[in-house]
Amino acid sequence: MRVLIVDDEPLILNGLVKIVREIAPVGTEVREALNAPEALETMKVYMPDVTITDINMPEMNGFELLEEARREGLCKRFIILTGYDEFEYVRQALRSGVVDYLLKPLDKEEIAALLERVEDELPTAADSEYSRHAERILAYMQSNYMNDLSLDHLAHRMNLHPNYISSLFRKETGDTFVNYLNSLRIREAQRLLRTQRHLNVCAIGQQVGYDTKHYFTKVFKKYTGATPGAYREDEQVNEGETDSEREGDGQ
Structure with a gap:
């Protein structure tokens, strides 16, 4: 201990x-x-x-x-x-x-x-060491996903080998480092597109870690099947339909 x-x-x-x-x-x-x-x-x-x-x-x-x-x-x-x-x-x-x-x-x-x-x-010594590294890395990513992250950056920050971190990600999350990072960013982007109507697509992309609107749009479409703009419009339409249904129910 x-x-x-x-x-x-x-x-x-x-x-x-x-x-x-x-x-x-x-x-x-x-x-x-x-x-x-x-x-x-x-x-x-x-x-x-x-x-x-x-x-x-x-x-x-x-x-x-x-x-x-x-x-x-x-x-x-x-x-x-x-x-x-x-x-x-x-x-x-x-x-x-x-x-x-x-x-x-x-x-x-x-x-x-x-x-x-x-x-x-x-837990046992081996499991404990592995769990400590996993918890630390995932907690760091949750707090810093919007920054310029890479395996090399994490390796330097955590004093671990990049290959070890890559292996840890597959065992802990069933995913690769890049996919996990992009998933974090895109989930937050979806939340911002729904809740922060005053922010344009470019600003939201930068806020979750993508330097350019083009790259943000490309990654967002890969993970959701829609562009950020189309996603936001669909959400607005769905909200409008829900409001209309509520009004109809009240008549």
Whole structure:
């Protein structure tokens, strides 16, 4: 199991690391970070199974770290630490879906039981590593599909080989990287064509990641069977028919 501990006070951080190494399940690897930005950089390489983090830190607090890490697919299990016994912190921690909420100073038996529970919930080592990579890559694509993405870009960003990512995509989604990316973009384009009537086709294409109207139209037609303009017109007609049916029902 991989554990990351984050606290901006060096003495407290060293104490936390010592405690966790002492009581964690056999084979647990522990790393540390003095602030949230450092933690995020560590996560990109380390991919922790669980992150133990203080709430009150400069630059970015523990909840902001949690949100950013989950958005990037870097870690999904968090244990929140704080020295403030306030219900608002407890409520926010529970809303954030953390594993648990602990007050400083740590109770060794409590944290030991908690880490054992986390380890019991983890898949096997091989599956766990594969799942971590898959979750991180798919989460990154969900948030960045509108940008200039490629296998090489992902490989550099994730510190993985392009062939590994390509294989992962087929196993995880049953699709190729290119098809998966285009599907993400076209689904969002369909939503925008239905809901953002004030945006023209070119603007929507650029908003979902296509530089030119011509290429956007070509890809959109390949995946939907219609051009963006025809799709929007069909949606308007269908909505009009629905309105007419409602009026007829009301007569």
